[in-house]
Amino acid sequence: MTATGASAPLGIAVVGTGRMGCDHLGRIGRSVGGARVVAVADPDGDRVKEVAGGLPGVSAHTDPAAAVAAPGVQAVLIASPGPAHEEAILHALRRGLPVLCEKPLTPDPEGALRVMEAEQRLGRRLVQVGFMRRYDAEYARLKELLDAGGIGRPLFLHCRHRNASSPSFFTSDMLISDSVVHEVDAARWLLGQEVTAVTVLSPRPSSAAPEGLADPRLVLLETSGGAVVDVEIFVNCGFGYQVRCEAVGETGTARIGDGHAMVVESGGRWGGEIDQDYTVRFADAYDRQLRSWVAAAARGRVAGPDAWDGYAAAAVSQAGLTAARSGARTPVHLADRPPLYA
Numbered sequence: 001m002t003a004t005g006a007s008a009p010l011g012i013a014v015v016g017t018g019r020m021g022c023d024h025l026g027r028i029g030r031s032v033g034g035a036r037v038v039a040v041a042d043p044d045g046d047r048v049k050e051v052a053g054g055l056p057g058v059s060a061h062t063d064p065a066a067a068v069a070a071p072g073v074q075a076v077l078i079a080s081p082g083p084a085h086e087e088a089i090l091h092a093l094r095r096g097l098p099v100l101c102e103k104p105l106t107p108d109p110e111g112a113l114r115v116m117e118a119e120q121r122l123g124r125r126l127v128q129v130g131f132m133r134r135y136d137a138e139y140a141r142l143k144e145l146l147d148a149g150g151i152g153r154p155l156f157l158h159c160r161h162r163n164a165s166s167p168s169f170f171t172s173d174m175l176i177s178d179s180v181v182h183e184v185d186a187a188r189w190l191l192g193q194e195v196t197a198v199t200v201l202s203p204r205p206s207s208a209a210p211e212g213l214a215d216p217r218l219v220l221l222e223t224s225g226g227a228v229v230d231v232e233i234f235v236n237c238g239f240g241y242q243v244r245c246e247a248v249g250e251t252g253t254a255r256i257g258d259g260h261a262m263v264v265e266s267g268g269r270w271g272g273e274i275d276q277d278y279t280v281r282f283a284d285a286y287d288r289q290l291r292s293w294v295a296a297a298a299r300g301r302v303a304g305p306d307a308w309d310g311y312a313a314a315a316v317s318q319a320g321l322t323a324a325r326s327g328a329r330t331p332v333h334l335a336d337r338p339p340l341y342a
């Protein structure tokens, strides 16, 4: 506790100073109380020194383990590339530190199982996964409606996930493992069900897609409760960033993501603007996610999607990649859910 009696801000190490890492750094300084960055890590020594140089009192590291062990670190935010997540998480768990890890938790289910084994050895959950749509006001309202039976038993979720353009490093697999993974978690969360099978259909790629990128794709998810989820993933749609979800139930439908922000009527025309990027469309969700995590981490708790959610999403993604290659409906095989994640 500080002299004023206020609890001292939670000291956070941020691992990864790429686009999302720096977005979170700005968010911690701007929109989240009760937290401060005390260490940053990135394998690019020049970059991490530059980033830390703009943050008073923050130590710069190229080794995630050193950042996690730095003085004053009480929690770890991981925003490095997916393949690097597991190592950084295990460093934090060895020190008993709460973690917020950007999605995907790990690139494959085997890595997520190792994370869960480490938490089970600790006897408590410490890892939260960055499925931030759960903190979006529209998704939260849709979940509230479905939970209340507002449209009866859900039969379908029709999802549309569109990016204006994809980064140069984006691969056909990433449409599923890095993008559709959001709909996988959203469907599990909205419906309270697991995904049991995946089918992937790919039309002739858009002429706007980079050479060799299977873009767009249609991903069909079957659920343990008998619902069917269809996801159009289109990462070079050209017109903006658009995420929609329409739930169809036995007694009605509910749709989010129409982006009814300001509508301008002028000169005989009407129209609105479409966000161009996910950090804009989901700015509030990222803020709420981080505030919720900081509050829970300060109590040594996990309040949002946990390592089981990250594991389930990784298992569905792996089945999706298999389905994309084979063209066949591919079942999802999950391990038994440990009691720690009940």
Ligand code: ISE
Residues within 6 Å of the ligand: 163, 178, 179, 182, 235, 278
């Ligand atoms: C990105 O990593 C995200 O998390 C965005 O929400 C998603 O729309 C985008 O396709 C991903 O690449």
